[in-house]
Amino acid sequence: MFDIILKRKEETNVLKGIKLRLYPNRTQQNQLEQMFGNDRFVWNQMLAMMNERYQNNKDLPFLGKFKLNYLLKPLKKEYPFLKNSDSSSLQVVNEFLTQSWKNFFQDKTGQIGKPRFHSRKYLKKSYTGKSIIKTAGKRYLKIPKLGYIKTSKIGVLQDVKIKRYTVVLEPTGKYYLSLQVEISEPEKYSLTGKQVGIDVGVADLAILSNGLKYPSFDSSYFEKKAKVWQRKCARRRHLAKLLVLQDRNKKVLCPRSLESFTNWQKAQKSIARYQAKIANQRRDYLHKLTTYLVKQYDVIAIEDLKTKNLQKNHHLAKSIANASWRMFRQM
Template identity: 30%
Template sequence: MASKVVKRAYRYRFYPTEEQRDQLARTFGCVRYVYNRALAERSRAWSQEQRRVTHAETDKMLTQWKREQDTVWLTEPSKGPLQATLRNLQGAFDKFWRKQGGYPNFKKKGRSRDSATYFANCFSFRDGQVKLAKQAEALDIRWSRPLPEGAQPSQVTVSRDAAGRYHISILVEEAVTEHEPTGATVGVDVGITSLCTLSTGEKIRNPRYERRDRERLAKAQRRLARTQKGSNNRAKMRVKVAKVYARIADRRRDHLHKLSTRLVRENQVVAIEDLSVRNMVRNHNLARAIADASWAQLRSMIEYKADWRGREVVAIDRFYPSSKTCSACGHIVDILPLSVREWICPCGAVHDRDVNAAKNIQALGLSVLACGDGVRPPRA
């Protein structure tokens, strides 16, 4: 089978010593400061001078900031994470200019995930141990799975989440073998009651991890609300709330990985809907359930795994009336409320709403694959 070389990140949990924890905290703080100050400078230049500040200019600013008396502490951490955060800021602006994301936001201390990226010249990897620049000891990593044999990391990213857990993401180049070709194709209709329904008629249940832990989360949030702002008890309770969220996210991610791997392994072509999740969560009645289902994350996993394994993913037009179109004769009903889960077509076909939609998604996906992206379905 053919294989291709891809860049792949392996993520592990690690437990820093007290000295490493302090050094990483200072590094995270410097990274956050450099990012926010560079963002402020770029915003000021645009608002006052209508001028775009380049990445090279922010790199020169960083050199100057290290020489200033008030910010000489920027020389304490390794230079790699500070340069990497400027690259990340440039990437955020590139996405904003291409209208692929919003305007970059300032980083807030203690409210989000802290991270620092080290390039190849800022860490060492020997005998299965990772040692960061300006640290005396190697990190105590829990190697839950081995790295590819002979792998040489090109960069590592260490992070601390709101729950106080430390992780390291190791980026390596790896040869990935494509799956054996198969004639199977599948249409995937995502939903809330069932996470997704396949054109084969199979329905994948939605675990609803957030709803299952909602009582535990609500209890932790009530205890947090009763604490005094700025107190140690409030800081402790904030970590407990974050741990509940982390448990939900970890279980959801594990389920989506298993599902996406299975879909890519079993099918040569996977047809999905091009949903605008950002607009859908504006429905306050369904926003919580939609966020818990995490359709966008599932699609992302399917797409990059299919690219690795030699499969095809087709996203059909989001306005295609997949639920209202009869998969047997093509008749489109005028009105089909969400409460209607089964309907009968004038041709006599009896349809399960979700299975019918998945079959239509599969058929249209194959048409788009055969005829090109210029094909657009009729709109209801």
């Protein structure tokens, strides 16, 4: 079975994703940490309330995002620190929670579970807002509750309308701003009169019907580096656990916690850094390849494969995941 992908030559408004690097100062970093925690707190509070409501009476009407938003006002009065967050980000939390419950109720296969509580130990932190972001100069943006924050080049934000933004703290310790923008005049490519069929593979990512082949992304170098740090991280975590248990057994007045061992945390960041390099280079490779194919051909037919079923073969699962067939199709 093949899916046909046609070029869109004329469109009115198109949604596009833009990712920028952020360079917050120490005060802004502390503010971001507070905002990440506030989103997690609201999610857990609302989820606990909805779980109790569902357990007490399953026949009660479902609470949508608008009804949950009404509960934010008394919640802010009870917990004043929630006022330090962008109000729209807390509304987005309710929107995500409502959608998670809808997915759970509408799922007939039993594969989607109930929404779960968010942990502060999760390394990747983020919050999403819908407020207005303003540009200032060449390297600064004005974000609600954060003020003017330094960023990478903002020339890509000219003649666009920002619909939604997400601030992310990666496990590597770097801050990013992901923007969902609306553009009125998307980039247009000239017609070539060519068409092609693409067969995806493991050794060769794309095998074209005209005989051309494009290899899969090679991530072996950084994977070896990541494995070395994974072993170091496992050893350091094991030693840290032994020292924590030793403090508990000796009943030390101020026992150490697992998070207080910096060597283990450094190893975690090193693993995340190499994994991020692999992901970024793979995404860059796929962007360049797909852009080239779209410019060269007007009609593209791509093989339709059930990747999830193929990954059950443990001999090919890693190679299939590294090839990123799904990302290739989406691009």
